[in-house]
Amino acid sequence: MPIMKTEIASSVQRFTINIPDVVLNDLHRRLSNTRWMNPLESAGWKHGINPDYLKEFISYWNTTFNWRAQEKKLNQFKHFTADVEDYNLHFIREKGNAAAPIPILLLHGWPDSFYRFNKIIPMLTNPAASNLPNEIAFDVIVPSLPGFGFTRCPRQVTQHQPMRHSASLMFKLMTDVLGYPNFVVAGGDGGSPLAQTMAIDYPEAVKAIYINDPGWHVQGVDLSILGKREKKYAEKGKQEFMQQGAYAMVQTTKPQTLAYALNDSPAALASWILDRFYFWCDGDIEESFTKDELLTNIMIYWSTQTIASSIRAYKMETLSPTLTSNDYVKTPTALGLFPKDIGGVPPREFVERTANVQHWTEFERGGHFTAWEQPQPMAADMLKFFSTIKF
Amino acid sequence: MEVTHFHIDIPESSLTDLHERLRHTRWPDELNNSGWEYGTNLAYLKELTQYWQQDYDWRENERRLNEWPHYKVTIDGQEIHFIHVRSKAQDALPIILTHGWPDSFLRFEKLIAMLTEPESFGGDTSDSFDVVIPSLPGFAFSSAPDSPGSLFNVHNLWAKLMTDVLRYDKFVAHGGDWGSVITEHLARSHSRHVAGIHLTDVSFLHTFQKPNDLTEAEKKYFEEIERYQMTDNAYAMIQGTRPHTLAAGLSDSPVGLAAWILEKFYSMSDCDGHVENRFTKDQLLTNISLYWHTRTVPSSFAPYFDILHANAFTWIGEKIKEWAGTSSVPAGFALFGKDNGHLPREWAERFFNVQRWTTLPHGGHFAALEEPKALANELIEFFRTLR
Numbered sequence: 001m002p003i004m005k006t007e008i009a010s011s012v013q014r015f016t017i018n019i020p021d022v023v024l025n026d027l028h029r030r031l032s033n034t035r036w037m038n039p040l041e042s043a044g045w046k047h048g049i050n051p052d053y054l055k056e057f058i059s060y061w062n063t064t065f066n067w068r069a070q071e072k073k074l075n076q077f078k079h080f081t082a083d084v085e086d087y088n089l090h091f092i093r094e095k096g097n098a099a100a101p102i103p104i105l106l107l108h109g110w111p112d113s114f115y116r117f118n119k120i121i122p123m124l125t126n127p128a129a130s131n132l133p134n135e136i137a138f139d140v141i142v143p144s145l146p147g148f149g150f151t152r153c154p155r156q157v158t159q160h161q162p163m164r165h166s167a168s169l170m171f172k173l174m175t176d177v178l179g180y181p182n183f184v185v186a187g188g189d190g191g192s193p194l195a196q197t198m199a200i201d202y203p204e205a206v207k208a209i210y211i212n213d214p215g216w217h218v219q220g221v222d223l224s225i226l227g228k229r230e231k232k233y234a235e236k237g238k239q240e241f242m243q244q245g246a247y248a249m250v251q252t253t254k255p256q257t258l259a260y261a262l263n264d265s266p267a268a269l270a271s272w273i274l275d276r277f278y279f280w281c282d283g284d285i286e287e288s289f290t291k292d293e294l295l296t297n298i299m300i301y302w303s304t305q306t307i308a309s310s311i312r313a314y315k316m317e318t319l320s321p322t323l324t325s326n327d328y329v330k331t332p333t334a335l336g337l338f339p340k341d342i343g344g345v346p347p348r349e350f351v352e353r354t355a356n357v358q359h360w361t362e363f364e365r366g367g368h369f370t371a372w373e374q375p376q377p378m379a380a381d382m383l384k385f386f387s388t389i390k391f
Numbered sequence: 392m393e394v395t396h397f398h399i400d401i402p403e404s405s406l407t408d409l410h411e412r413l414r415h416t417r418w419p420d421e422l423n424n425s426g427w428e429y430g431t432n433l434a435y436l437k438e439l440t441q442y443w444q445q446d447y448d449w450r451e452n453e454r455r456l457n458e459w460p461h462y463k464v465t466i467d468g469q470e471i472h473f474i475h476v477r478s479k480a481q482d483a484l485p486i487i488l489t490h491g492w493p494d495s496f497l498r499f500e501k502l503i504a505m506l507t508e509p510e511s512f513g514g515d516t517s518d519s520f521d522v523v524i525p526s527l528p529g530f531a532f533s534s535a536p537d538s539p540g541s542l543f544n545v546h547n548l549w550a551k552l553m554t555d556v557l558r559y560d561k562f563v564a565h566g567g568d569w570g571s572v573i574t575e576h577l578a579r580s581h582s583r584h585v586a587g588i589h590l591t592d593v594s595f596l597h598t599f600q601k602p603n604d605l606t607e608a609e610k611k612y613f614e615e616i617e618r619y620q621m622t623d624n625a626y627a628m629i630q631g632t633r634p635h636t637l638a639a640g641l642s643d644s645p646v647g648l649a650a651w652i653l654e655k656f657y658s659m660s661d662c663d664g665h666v667e668n669r670f671t672k673d674q675l676l677t678n679i680s681l682y683w684h685t686r687t688v689p690s691s692f693a694p695y696f697d698i699l700h701a702n703a704f705t706w707i708g709e710k711i712k713e714w715a716g717t718s719s720v721p722a723g724f725a726l727f728g729k730d731n732g733h734l735p736r737e738w739a740e741r742f743f744n745v746q747r748w749t750t751l752p753h754g755g756h757f758a759a760l761e762e763p764k765a766l767a768n769e770l771i772e773f774f775r776t777l778r
Contacts, residue, residue, distance in 0.1 A: 034643055037639050040635070040690065047634050048634055048637070245628075246631070246632045249625035254626070256650075257430030258430065258650075260431065260436065268643055272637075307419070312429060
């Protein structure tokens with residue numbers, strides 16, 4: 001059955017990214033005046049951000065990185081904004097090169113942004129151009145989630161199950177605004193539980209989801225009911241959290257205390273974000289990402305001043321959680337799993353406790369930033385899975 | 392070991408640079424009406440920053456700090472800054488006071504006169520102390536340690552400072568926070584010289600090994616500690632696991648540093664929701680400025696890193712077994728109402744020869760600044776028995 005499309009609602013506006021010069025000039029003044037820390041003993045990444053790498057990175061940002069060139073590339077996608085409730089939602093919408101493209105909503109996490117999907121968007125809209133099978137193609141919608149990048153939070157935000165509220169905003173965007181009665185959703189990091197929430201709350205509209213991890217909420221599962229492999233995975237996750245999870249502890253307890261430095265100092269922001277990209281990617285950081293890519297993502301936080309609202313989301317969701325390990329996704333669910341993602345690859349039976357797993361792929365390479373690190377294999381896998389979904 | 396006089400004199404360029412940064416602060420937003428629930432409150436930090444820019448006078452505070460005699464000495468390759476104020480009284484008892492994080496030697500600024508000249512505060516000359524207040528390695532004017540694990544050697548440096556450098560054969564010691572950890576080690580390792588110790592908490596290291604015979608009060612205390620770890624301990628986890636990741640920013644943004652430190656003065660003191668119930672803006676800013684101008688944020692995180700690395704857990708585990716019930720040095724405790732939960736005496740008695748136990752209704756983690764008179768009285772009363 002062809003997918004019905006109504007006229008796009010009137011609140012939709014074309015949007016072009018255009019960071020004011022005054023913001024860029026101010027940024028360069030700050031970068032030039034960076035007051036470096038006196039690092040502890042040896043350099044390297046043992047104590048967190050590598051001080052030498054940070055210096056090299058900041059210097060590149062200040063002298064070589066060309067935001068206007070990146071901005072121009074970003075603007076090659078069609079960007080829009082639309083008013084939904086009190087939010088002015090930013091999103092990319094690229095139409096698929098097929099008779100009846102499948103509408104897909106791609107959901108990012110933290111500390112990435114809509115830029116997570118920069119490379120995979122054309123592979124999904126026009127698979128043939130990327131030497132991918134072209135039985136299906138997608139209409140791709142990539143929003144900046146509420147409080148991230150170009151989707152700023154209004155002054156008053158709901159504090160009751162904020163992720164459930166985000167799910168309703170995304171649902172309204174896809175249905176009321178864009179006129180897709182049915183669609184599919186993919187996401188990783190925070191995008192995974194958000195995709196699951198949409199599947200749970202809007203089972204008629206959401207035909208299938210593709211996620212890269214089971215979501216943090218499943219960590220609340222009672223360990224005593226787990227099998228041996230599952231227990232090993234859960235314990236490894238807990239251990240990794242104690243070693244690498246302090247960023248999340250800060251963000252779930254005292255995000256505002258941290259926000260002052262991150263919004264005032266580009267070196268602070270770069271350091272906080274790079275640390276995660278370094279630890280969660282497969283291989284050396286610059287094998288997985290170029291400095292231009294890393295900086296483009298950081299610039300999305302810096303220029304919009306949304307780092308405070310993005311980290312605040314951790315605490316807000318923890319105070320009023322949307323999902324628990326008792327929630328179950330009945331919607332057909334695909335898992336695309338990458339070996340160097342946080343905690344490694346979960347056992348299938350573990351994920352089956354909380355989702356109707358219909359498709360399971362373990363990739364050979366890649367880390368937490370899946371679609372960014374391994375766009376081609378992931379696009380191929382998404383095409384494979386979603387071609388089995390009936391609309 | 393040559394002792395040299397030291398005079399605090401922050402370069403003008405550092406002051407000018409600070410003011411430039413403050414003037415250009417780029418403020419984040421905050422959740423409406425969230426108070427201090429999400430961390431340091433925006434409105435208060437703006438107020439404090441405005442004061443920092445317009446009214447606060449570092450030079451005036453520096454002059455005040457320089458009224459105490461400051462010294463530096465290098466012990467085993469580690470440069471130590473310390474204040475040493477001798478009492479005019481004969482037979483004054485030497486005491487070494489050890490601070491923690493995020494305070495500094497300033498933690499004890501109000502105690503100095505009360506202990507060196509008790510008669511000026513309604514006390515007796517015979518209760519006088521010679522006061523020694525070092526800066527921990529990597530804090531303020533003490534050089535940064537050049538190898539990991541320095542936390543586990545500070546007590547040895549202190550013992551050498553008191554005996555070899557200052558020629559005190561017998562002395563007493565007091566501390567809180569990291570100061571409590573170090574004071575305890577000092578008593579255990581140098582009991583020949585340490586006549587007694589006084590603490591405002593039992594070091595959290597002891598909670599790393601939970602005994603299976605806890606009393607009801609101890610169980611309740613552990614619950615409080617565990618709750619605290621869930622809500623308020625993230626700072627220690629990030630400082631211990633990824634110190635550079637945070638320090639890079641706090642070294643570049645003065646409001647970032649102020650927010651990070653201020654939150655602790657708010658949440659760990661008995662300030663009843665308004666930090667200025669307990670501290671003046673000048674007090675808060677002088678302490679923050681010390682971290683800023685000496686660029687010691689990363690090195691001040693080193694003790695947290697030490698605790699989580701270099702096999703520290705194994706080391707602590709072994710030490711705790713050795714320590715249990717073996718301490719002979721008399722120990723006094725003053726527990727201030729808003730500090731570290733309901734610490735039961737029996738918990739302290741597992742590790743210390745407890746000779747004095749006082750609970751005080753008011754005051755918090757920074758008791759020496761919040762309730763200096765009450766703490767000075769505790770020190771005077773307890774150590775009178777050990778002179």
